[in-house]
Amino acid sequence: MTQSVVVQVGQCGNQVGCRFWDLALREHAHVNKRGLYDEALSSFFRNVDPRKSGGGACYVGGRIQHLKARAVLIDMEEGVVHGILQGPLREVFDSAQLLTDVSGSGNNWAVGNLTYGSAYRDSIVNKLRKAAEHCDCLQCFFLIHSMGGGTGSGLGTRVLSLLEEEFPDVCRIVTAMYPSAEDDVITSPYNSVLAMRELTEHADCVLPVENQSLVDIVNKISLMSHNAKPGCVLKKESTVTSGQGGVSPTERPFDAMNNIVANLLLNITSSSRFEGSLNMDLNEIAMNLVPFPRLHYLVPSLTPLYTLADVNIPTRRLDQMFSDAFSKEHQLIRADPKHSLYLACALMVRGNVQVSDLRRNIERLRPSLPFVSWNQEGWKTGLCSVPPVGHTHSLLALANNTCVKPTFMELRERFTKLYKKKAHLHHYLHIDGMEQSAFSESLSSLSALIEEYHHLDATKARLIPDAPRLSIAR
Amino acid sequence: MSVVTVQLGQCGNQVGQELFDVICSDARDVHRKTYSTVSCERFFRETTQGDLEARAVLIDMEPKVINHSMSKAAKSGRWRYGETSHFSQKQGSGNNWANGYCVHGPRHRDAVEELMRREVEHCDMLAGFIPIMSVAGGTGSGVGTFVTQCLRDIYPSSFVLNHLTWPYGTGEVIVQNYNSVLTLAHLYQLSDAILVHENDIVHKICSQLLKIKQISFSDINRVIAHQLGGVLQPTLTPASCGAYSRHPVGELMSALACHPEYKLLSVCTIPQMASSSIPFSTFSWPALLKHLRQMLISNSKMEGGIDWQVCPPPASAGRSRSLSAGSFNTSLANLLILRGKDVYSAETGGFEDSAIYTSWLPPDEALSLWKSPVPFNKYEKSATLVSNSQALLRPLDDMVRKAWNMFASRAYIHQYVKFGISEEDFLDSFTSLEQVISSYSELQ
Numbered sequence: 001m002t003q004s005v006v007v008q009v010g011q012c013g014n015q016v017g018c019r020f021w022d023l024a025l026r027e028h029a030h031v032n033k034r035g036l037y038d039e040a041l042s043s044f045f046r047n048v049d050p051r052k053s054g055g056g057a058c059y060v061g062g063r064i065q066h067l068k069a070r071a072v073l074i075d076m077e078e079g080v081v082h083g084i085l086q087g088p089l090r091e092v093f094d095s096a097q098l099l100t101d102v103s104g105s106g107n108n109w110a111v112g113n114l115t116y117g118s119a120y121r122d123s124i125v126n127k128l129r130k131a132a133e134h135c136d137c138l139q140c141f142f143l144i145h146s147m148g149g150g151t152g153s154g155l156g157t158r159v160l161s162l163l164e165e166e167f168p169d170v171c172r173i174v175t176a177m178y179p180s181a182e183d184d185v186i187t188s189p190y191n192s193v194l195a196m197r198e199l200t201e202h203a204d205c206v207l208p209v210e211n212q213s214l215v216d217i218v219n220k221i222s223l224m225s226h227n228a229k230p231g232c233v234l235k236k237e238s239t240v241t242s243g244q245g246g247v248s249p250t251e252r253p254f255d256a257m258n259n260i261v262a263n264l265l266l267n268i269t270s271s272s273r274f275e276g277s278l279n280m281d282l283n284e285i286a287m288n289l290v291p292f293p294r295l296h297y298l299v300p301s302l303t304p305l306y307t308l309a310d311v312n313i314p315t316r317r318l319d320q321m322f323s324d325a326f327s328k329e330h331q332l333i334r335a336d337p338k339h340s341l342y343l344a345c346a347l348m349v350r351g352n353v354q355v356s357d358l359r360r361n362i363e364r365l366r367p368s369l370p371f372v373s374w375n376q377e378g379w380k381t382g383l384c385s386v387p388p389v390g391h392t393h394s395l396l397a398l399a400n401n402t403c404v405k406p407t408f409m410e411l412r413e414r415f416t417k418l419y420k421k422k423a424h425l426h427h428y429l430h431i432d433g434m435e436q437s438a439f440s441e442s443l444s445s446l447s448a449l450i451e452e453y454h455h456l457d458a459t460k461a462r463l464i465p466d467a468p469r470l471s472i473a474r
Numbered sequence: 475m476s477v478v479t480v481q482l483g484q485c486g487n488q489v490g491q492e493l494f495d496v497i498c499s500d501a502r503d504v505h506r507k508t509y510s511t512v513s514c515e516r517f518f519r520e521t522t523q524g525d526l527e528a529r530a531v532l533i534d535m536e537p538k539v540i541n542h543s544m545s546k547a548a549k550s551g552r553w554r555y556g557e558t559s560h561f562s563q564k565q566g567s568g569n570n571w572a573n574g575y576c577v578h579g580p581r582h583r584d585a586v587e588e589l590m591r592r593e594v595e596h597c598d599m600l601a602g603f604i605p606i607m608s609v610a611g612g613t614g615s616g617v618g619t620f621v622t623q624c625l626r627d628i629y630p631s632s633f634v635l636n637h638l639t640w641p642y643g644t645g646e647v648i649v650q651n652y653n654s655v656l657t658l659a660h661l662y663q664l665s666d667a668i669l670v671h672e673n674d675i676v677h678k679i680c681s682q683l684l685k686i687k688q689i690s691f692s693d694i695n696r697v698i699a700h701q702l703g704g705v706l707q708p709t710l711t712p713a714s715c716g717a718y719s720r721h722p723v724g725e726l727m728s729a730l731a732c733h734p735e736y737k738l739l740s741v742c743t744i745p746q747m748a749s750s751s752i753p754f755s756t757f758s759w760p761a762l763l764k765h766l767r768q769m770l771i772s773n774s775k776m777e778g779g780i781d782w783q784v785c786p787p788p789a790s791a792g793r794s795r796s797l798s799a800g801s802f803n804t805s806l807a808n809l810l811i812l813r814g815k816d817v818y819s820a821e822t823g824g825f826e827d828s829a830i831y832t833s834w835l836p837p838d839e840a841l842s843l844w845k846s847p848v849p850f851n852k853y854e855k856s857a858t859l860v861s862n863s864q865a866l867l868r869p870l871d872d873m874v875r876k877a878w879n880m881f882a883s884r885a886y887i888h889q890y891v892k893f894g895i896s897e898e899d900f901l902d903s904f905t906s907l908e909q910v911i912s913s914y915s916e917l918q
Binding site for chain 2: 001002039136137139275277278279281283284286287288289290291292293344354355356357359362363366373374375376377378379380381383466467469470471472
């Protein structure tokens with residue numbers, strides 16, 4: 001069994017991360033009735049017995065003493081992290097896992113990446129190394145941060161390149177929160193584009209998430225709960241709709257949105273933690289979904305987002321779950337994958353679903369989904385037998401699809417609007433180590449990426465013949 | 475004579491566990507003592523407490539499936555796996571053949587060889603090895619290929635029969651075609667014969683013949699196990715002189731693996747039906763064999779939707795074969811295994827028709843017939859046909875075509891290069907398989 005370490009950077013990163021740990025604890029509590037520290041738990045938590053000497057690490061198989069999250073929390077302001085430490089999750093984190101400063105990054109990527117990046121380099125590397133040493137077999141780093149701010153975006157991407165330097169063999173999966181067009185941080189386009197270049201070069205996979213999509217989804221759910229048919233009860237314990245039943249008693253704004261992202265992480269790792277008839281490990285995700293090194297942006301979609309009280313779910317409902325995964329309302333960025341080109345698609349199913357259901361739905365949906373010519377049957381499937389809390393089954397779809405192109409193009413447009421006028425540039429340029437070339441290079445990196453997607457899109461309409469086969473002399 | 479099974483990767487371990495289950499029930503439930511003894515000796519060893527332990531080595535790069543298979547076996551109460559017969563690591567091969575073959579294989583070579591050695595030492599006489607694996611993933615395919623190579627190196631005079639499960643055509647793993655091409659190309663040099671099951675076909679058997687509504691991988695694996703059991707359980711062969719054959723793998727090789735360029739074997743079994751229907755059905759050898767023969771020549775691997783229009787072309791017509799023309803399946807060699815009541819009176823002349831074979835071997839040498847009077851797995855009469863024919867030509871060609879299209883755009887190649895496989899290696903594998911396709915296409 002492998003372990004993963006979560007590195008949460010910045011305000012957004014830490015808030016999402018916090019919800020993740022809450023839900024993870026709840027999920028394991030639901031499954032692990034005997035209070036044993038099992039393999040599944042050890043993938044995200046250490047078991048520490050403070051009475052034992054030498055750090056008190058406990059091995060798999062014993063009773064749960066104190067669970068400590070395999071996490072590193074970084075923020076250049078104290079507010080969020082201190083809030084976590086005063087909340088009900090305080091026991092789960094060790095002070096050695098935290099790195100905070102006081103003044104924040106002022107929404108400035110350069111401050112986060114260069115100023116704090118250099119000042120705290122050694123400290124960060126030490127904390128990462130410590131977390132890694134606690135792992136038997138470290139498989140993956142999950143990095144969570146936003147793109148629009150200063151700490152998450154700047155220091156987060158610095159951490160990413162440190163991870164590549166220090167742990168080149170460990171997979172790096174980044175969950176990046178992209179700002180919406182109506183974002184109130186004026187410099188968010190700069191921060192995002194500067195960060196994008198780092199993500200393109202140093203991450204193995206990026207799961208882009210857009211705030212606006214999360215807002216839409218949350219609204220849809222509350223609309224469902226108000227319009228619910230008589231006799232149907234919205235399940236309160238579902239981990240998606242609310243954090244109720246988790247460790248934190250009250251819900252704060254953004255909690256519902258952060259829940260969705262936290263669920264994404266739970267579902268991605270479910271097959272590595274629990275058993276199933278067709279396992280899908282984290283290294284398989286990168287292997288199957290990334291055909292070319294730079295095209296590693298995977299659009300996530302989660303279904304079902306709500307469940308009603310029917311216990312006996314007939315097959316039709318199951319099929320609906322598959323259909324929904326491809327509809328544009330369920331994507332976590334504002335994109336429509338069905339009208340763009342699929343390079344690859346992964347379906348991670350949890351719960352009581354069999355291979356025949358999977359096959360039937362793939363065959364049913366396949367004709368309406370445009371796949372690139374050399375990957376006509378490009379499906380990666382996984383079946384995990386343990387469903388998430390409050391659902392009988394769930395589906396996570398990860399699509400490597402050219403529908404990210406419009407998102408990136410919009411980002412580039414917002415960037416160019418500011419950059420043309422050199423607006424706010426001086427805030428960045430007077431930071432030690434920051435050159436104007438960083439801006440132009442990041443812009444070209446983004447443009448090159450958009451070009452690559454554009455090339456693939458162009459093949460969509462064309463009928464590509466089979467490549468001529470090798471001929472054998474007889 | 476004992477067979478050592480090597481279960482590799484998730485598929486291999488799941489199929490292997492079902493196989494031993496079928497064999498154990500068959501051996502134990504039958505009231506024929508000799509049959510039971512031979513079967514148990516072949517696949518199990520008896521511990522000092524009288525328990526049956528499978529002669530198997532379980533290998534996987536992550537522990538969950540092996541743990542599951544071992545506990546499932548132990549729960550059956552009738553047999554189990556040896557406590558120390560398994561090897562696993564913490565982290566899988568990531569669906570990457572190169573990771574399995576170039577990294578995991580060599581890294582754990584010593585440990586795996588030690589396990590093999592121990593299992594072989596428990597055998598009085600070794601009949602051969604049967605590695606069981608899938609070709610779509612990373613461990614079964616990559617580590618499986620490496621382990622087959624090790625077996626060849628250490629036991630050069632033993633038989634190696636690889637059992638492969640081919641994935642659904644519509645994809646379980648995106649890089650499955652790359653993994654399959656690399657595996658098949660390498661195994662062709664290493665293996666004595668390659669016995670193939672296709673998930674698509676087995677799925678159809680489950681839905682159309684066994685009438686299972688929600689098909690799970692357990693159902694699929696059980697059908698594969700049933701068919702494999704039908705091949706491997708004791709039989710009387712022409713060479714065994716009135717007793718159960720002691721060289722099942724060797725005799726299978728001499729029956730079917732007659733030429734180094736033709737190693738692909740397909741299996742079909744008749745009848746296959748829902749177990750609830752069996753008591754209400756009557757079987758006659760003429761009907762069963764007639765259906766089976768038509769299944770063979772029309773290349774339908776199951777007893778439903780058989781195309782009765784297909785018949786062997788007249789001997790006088792020039793038989794130029796191309797992949798698209800003609801649906802007639804030419805055989806190189808066939809092995810027909812009959813089990814159950816009245817086997818000795820079964821009339822198998824239909825399989826000795828020279829029209830269904832190539833012209834190189836006379837039909838009486840191309841057909842081998844094994845019999846067992848013991849009914850197998852609840853069927854009063856059953857027949858299994860193992861065929862070295864063009865049956866796998868189309869699926870193989872599809873697989874190579876898709877892999878080649880993907881290779882043409884160099885998609886995913888960086889993932890393999892990372893672990894030590896170069897574009898040259900890919901090209902070599904493609905070349906080998908085009909050779910195999912060409913050889914089978916031109917059978918006449």
